[in-house]
Amino acid sequence: MGRRKKSARPRPRREHLLEVTIELVAREGIDAVTHRRVAELARVPLGSTTYYFASRDEMLVEALKTFGRQEIAALQARLAELPGRRPSRRRYIDGLVDFLAPQLGDDHWRTVAQYTLLCEAARRPELEAVAREWNQAWWAMLEELFRALRAPDPVLEARMLLAMLDGFLVEQLAAPDPDFLSAVLRPALRRVFSRALSGAGS
Amino acid sequence: MGRRKKSARPRPRREHLLEVTIELVAREGIDAVTHRRVAELARVPLGSTTYYFASRDEMLVEALKTFGRQEIAALQARLAELPGRRPSRRRYIDGLVDFLAPQLGDDHWRTVAQYTLLCEAARRPELEAVAREWNQAWWAMLEELFRALRAPDPVLEARMLLAMLDGFLVEQLAAPDPDFLSAVLRPALRRVFSRALSGAGS
């Protein structure tokens, strides 16, 4: 009935397999990643998984790496949307909250994948690089932010804020709190910014 | 030659299996946890693993739960060693640094296990409780700390500091920095304490 054949998946197979894999990691854990399960979810024959990847392990690592790099790219895309020099503090806070909010709701599973990646990187040297790049992308972004706000020590400030955000995300990962945004994150950000700008406690 | 039989492991078998399991989780990942591998490392026959646990999954979850509770207990033991009321800021900072330092070195694998537990808790309701208890133990400890130092807002302060510490640990998990303690953690703590006490930016 007018529906074109093969129009469903114009996307290259390999990338699709990687997407399915990373989603499986997040939703059911690394254990669940098997050739057969990935093939089933991706709606491709079993043979495809061994055609595109030399081994299960390569498939898994490749998926984690690709995912990590995608997250970094997404972060840097947001970076371009940052307001120019010396905007209001409030606007930055809103920006950060908007950035983190989906990770606690709709994109929750992506956050799970993110920290699973970090845990795995503790054991796999091949993933260290991605983890490092991810940190550096954040540091650069936050450092720039504090610099624009004329904070006295943007470098340390950025490292402290990133750690705090990471910590909040990890915490919400396991024990989510519906009021988190308004009850904790926003007040915390307000405090961080007002302190960093006043230059207190150097 | 004078060496006593069976003196090597007076400890109950079940606990020993749990210890081996959690160490395996940290060092080789959850994937590596199989009946046979655990039995081999624990030097017990394969049958023991099915005798003490109804399934592989129960073994794994039980190991994570037990480990989490042990960490909480260890934390609360340290809490008892906290200095009395109104001690020096410097002493608190040293205390926290001493507390975290082993987690970046000798006990690195325990930290890996800790955050693997949190990731797993995002998927397994049975582990949520442990994760929550762990957070609350820390909050209570840090809140008490800021209260003793007469900080204006000990509750928010504690949540912010815990998040920051969590973030630092996760970050060091994947991309360890040898100078982290002196270059980042100590300056960051100094700043946090001096700000919290001055009441800046409420």
Place this chain on the structure above:
DNA sequence: AACTGATATGTACGTTTGTACAGTGCAAAC
């Protein structure tokens, strides 16, 4: 039309896995 190389797939094989369970050893009860 025949050939060629790249992409893709279905099947089959040897291993490893989780788990069931019959059996062993042994201390306490009778």
Place this chain on the structure above:
DNA sequence: GTTTGCACTGTACAAACGTACATATCAGTT
């Protein structure tokens, strides 16, 4: 000395697994 009950173990097996590989499909070349 026999029985009973419990802690424990070795073996066996079906299911699931990773992976190899012969085959299929097809676009481009000759």
